[in-house]
Amino acid sequence: xxxxxxxxxxxxxxxxxxxxxxxxxxxxxxxxxxxxxxxxxxxxxxxxxxxxxxxxxxxxxxxxxxxxxxxxxxxxxxxxxxxxxxxxxxxxxxxxxxxxxxxxxxxxxxxxxxxxxxxxxxxxxxxxxxxxxxxxxxxxxxxxxxxxxxxxxxxxxxxxxxxxxxxxxxxxxxxxxxxxxxxxxxxxxxxxxxxxxxxxxxxxxxxxxxxxxxxxxxxxxxxxxxxxxxxxxxxxxxxxxxxxxxxxxxxxxxxxxxxxxxxxxxxxxxxxxxxxxxxxxxxxxxxxxxxxxxxxxxxxxxxxxxxxxxxxxxxxxxxxxxxxxxxxxxxxxxxxxxxxxxxxxxxxxxxxxxxxxxxxxxxxxxxxxxxxxxxxxxxxxxxxxxxxxxxxxxxxxxxxxxxxxxxxxxxxxxxxxxxxxxxxxxxxxxxxxxxxxxxxxxxxxxxxxxxxxxxxxxxxxxxxxxxxxxxxxxxxxxxxxxxxxxxxxxxxxxxxxxxxxxxxxxxxxxxxxxxxxxxxxxxxxxxxxxxxxxxxxxxxxxxxxxxxxxxxxxxxxxxxxxxxxxxxxxxxxxxxxxxxxxxxxxxxxxxxxxxxxxxxxxxxxxxxxxxxxxxxxxxxxxxxxxxxxxxxxxxxxxxxxxxxxxxxxxxxxxxxxxxxxxxxxxxxxxxxxxxxxxxxxxxxxxxxxx
Numbered sequence: 001x002x003x004x005x006x007x008x009x010x011x012x013x014x015x016x017x018x019x020x021x022x023x024x025x026x027x028x029x030x031x032x033x034x035x036x037x038x039x040x041x042x043x044x045x046x047x048x049x050x051x052x053x054x055x056x057x058x059x060x061x062x063x064x065x066x067x068x069x070x071x072x073x074x075x076x077x078x079x080x081x082x083x084x085x086x087x088x089x090x091x092x093x094x095x096x097x098x099x100x101x102x103x104x105x106x107x108x109x110x111x112x113x114x115x116x117x118x119x120x121x122x123x124x125x126x127x128x129x130x131x132x133x134x135x136x137x138x139x140x141x142x143x144x145x146x147x148x149x150x151x152x153x154x155x156x157x158x159x160x161x162x163x164x165x166x167x168x169x170x171x172x173x174x175x176x177x178x179x180x181x182x183x184x185x186x187x188x189x190x191x192x193x194x195x196x197x198x199x200x201x202x203x204x205x206x207x208x209x210x211x212x213x214x215x216x217x218x219x220x221x222x223x224x225x226x227x228x229x230x231x232x233x234x235x236x237x238x239x240x241x242x243x244x245x246x247x248x249x250x251x252x253x254x255x256x257x258x259x260x261x262x263x264x265x266x267x268x269x270x271x272x273x274x275x276x277x278x279x280x281x282x283x284x285x286x287x288x289x290x291x292x293x294x295x296x297x298x299x300x301x302x303x304x305x306x307x308x309x310x311x312x313x314x315x316x317x318x319x320x321x322x323x324x325x326x327x328x329x330x331x332x333x334x335x336x337x338x339x340x341x342x343x344x345x346x347x348x349x350x351x352x353x354x355x356x357x358x359x360x361x362x363x364x365x366x367x368x369x370x371x372x373x374x375x376x377x378x379x380x381x382x383x384x385x386x387x388x389x390x391x392x393x394x395x396x397x398x399x400x401x402x403x404x405x406x407x408x409x410x411x412x413x414x415x416x417x418x419x420x421x422x423x424x425x426x427x428x429x430x431x432x433x434x435x436x437x438x439x440x441x442x443x444x445x446x447x448x449x450x451x452x453x454x455x456x457x458x459x460x461x462x463x464x465x466x467x468x469x470x471x472x473x474x475x476x477x478x479x480x481x482x483x484x485x486x487x488x489x490x491x492x493x494x495x496x497x498x499x500x501x502x503x504x505x506x507x508x509x510x511x512x513x514x515x516x517x518x519x520x521x522x523x524x525x526x527x528x529x530x531x532x533x534x535x536x537x538x539x540x541x542x543x544x545x546x547x548x549x550x551x552x553x554x555x556x557x558x559x560x561x562x563x564x565x566x567x568x569x570x571x572x573x574x575x576x577x578x579x580x581x582x583x584x585x586x587x588x589x590x591x592x593x594x595x596x597x598x599x600x601x602x603x604x605x606x607x608x609x610x611x612x613x614x615x616x617x618x619x620x621x622x623x624x625x626x627x628x629x630x631x632x633x634x635x636x637x638x639x640x641x642x643x644x645x646x647x648x649x650x651x652x653x654x655x656x657x658x659x660x661x662x663x664x665x666x667x668x669x670x671x672x673x674x675x676x677x678x679x680x681x682x683x684x685x686x687x688x689x690x
Contacts, residue, residue, distance in 0.1 A: 189228035254652035
């Protein structure tokens with residue numbers, strides 16, 4: 001049915017049944033600007049915003065409007081062929097008419113409009129339709145993309161919806177707003193072709209200052225905004241960061257590449273200052289989130305981290321001191337809780353609630369909580385000092401009121417331990433693998449670590465805290481054993497026997513032998529084929545049984561992948577020349593083996609940043625230039641997989657290497673250059689004005 005006909009028929013209908021049937025009719029949309037705009041203005045929005053039958057409103061919200069929007073993505077629609085401008089039309093004629101109506105409506109209409117917007121977003125996402133899929137030409141998008149609303153206007157909408165979500169009294173209502181905000185940003189921004197501006201990020205951060213605490217919706221919004229803001233914009237906005245919002249945003253650590261060098265040293269300097277405003281747990285969590293930038297070796301720095309090793313050594317010292325000093329305080333807390341629990345004081349595991357059976361005491365706690373909640377970040381302290389040798393005796397004299405103050409100060413102890421140990425483990429791993437050098441500091445650090453281990457063994461820590469420490473020491477010892485332990489090299493037949501019936505205790509010998517064979521200067525074609533087949537068998541078992549501990553761990557896969565790299569190039573010893581008279585012909589007997597190796601490499605989970613970069617280099621130097629079509633195809637698929645999984649961290653840690661080294665190679669290669677460089681563009685300052 002024509003657009004004008006369906007509008008006329010609806011307006012002339014005498015009852016809701018006939019209106020319902022009219023709305024259900026398929027409508028022919030030839031143009032977004034002419035037909036769909038008329039539908040929105042004269043039919044769909046009036047139904048949603050006027051006091052009409054609720055059944056009609058729900059029909060438009062859940063079925064008619066989402067279906068009409070989906071029909072716009074058809075080659076018969078005039079604007080569909082406008083290439084990079086397609087998404088501009090979708091925003092202007094689909095999203096913004098709904099957005100314009102939001103603030104002018106009452107609560108019922110607002111909820112209905114948000115629901116309708118969410119239904120549209122759901123159908124777009126389920127059909128993989130977003131700004132990236134619709135704008136097929138990066139140059140057209142960047143040069144000609146015009147939107148009725150600037151990014152800051154868009155964020156005003158998000159802020160409005162966030163505030164509305166705070167009014168919701170039902171879980172379903174709150175989740176509805178959360179889902180809509182997240183999906184609206186998800187389809188309109190992609191973090192590669194279109195970014196939110198620094199103003200948008202600043203507005204988002206400032207809009208959340210009104211709330212006393214960060215909840216799920218605000219955390220979700222911060223993460224989604226950071227994901228879709230470029231590195232330069234994050235750096236321009238860093239003066240608005242607080243510990244609370246940085247704790248969430250820093251989970252996307254690669255977005256902080258331009259400001260890590262300022263944030264990390266300041267946090268390391270602050271974590272041991274025992275002032276009332278020091279929020280140790282948040283600082284440690286932020287450092288833990290950003291530690292990849294501090295500790296990860298890079299191609300750019302010849303295997304060393306972006307930041308100087310002195311910072312890592314200072315961080316190690318500070319964290320060791322925190323753990324040394326915190327153990328007695330945790331024991332003191334546990335003694336207090338145990339004693340007062342026995343005297344009818346019941347504390348919960350909640351981070352925010354303390355429940356007691358005494359009604360008067362509960363009233364006091366409610367008053368105390370009300371007084372401190374809005375300033376929780378500022379009031380939180382790091383330690384409570386207990387003097388005297390007989391700690392237990394002194395603690396039993398603490399009143400219940402004093403206990404509540406102590407609990408406020410100590411409730412983050414387990415969080416502090418968790419993040420401290422997480423940081424320590426990665427710092428020691430970086431040292432063990434040669435990424436950073438401790439020099440003479442290593443002996444002191446080991447001495448402090450052994451002291452902590454002894455303190456934990458002799459302590460009366462509760463089981464939860466004790467398990468955090470014991471798990472850390474077990475992981476560290478396990479890593480040391482794998483790094484420094486050597487095994488007798490097995491024969492090929494012994495390997496086959498070991499792999500046919502894998503024993504966890506023998507896995508180290510198996511992996512060690514596989515890597516030794518791959519690293520030999522002289523190895524036959526048959527031996528290499530047998531080794532690759534055995535590795536494939538281990539991967540098959542891993543995929544089938546899903547038991548990484550029994551067969552291949554993540555570290556094992558990285559080690560095997562690195563050992564495969566020298567075999568990605570053509571081995572001249574496997575190339576033989578045959579002559580017949582004056583005619584000679586070269587035969588590459590290693591082609592089948594290389595195909596096996598590339599296939600095996602494609603199945604391994606490569607996670608180490610430095611190794612990812614090395615593999616990409618080998619793929620571009622050898623794989624995509626190989627004479628075998630199949631090898632070139634496999635190499636291209638591995639390259640795409642690695643960039644899909646690691647593009648953001650590569651852009652953050654290897655900006656120059658990627659832009660000045662890799663991009664020219666890709667541009668000169670046989671790869672579909674436009675597709676690759678559009679999907680994985682080099683770093684540019686997409687946003688200029690702050």
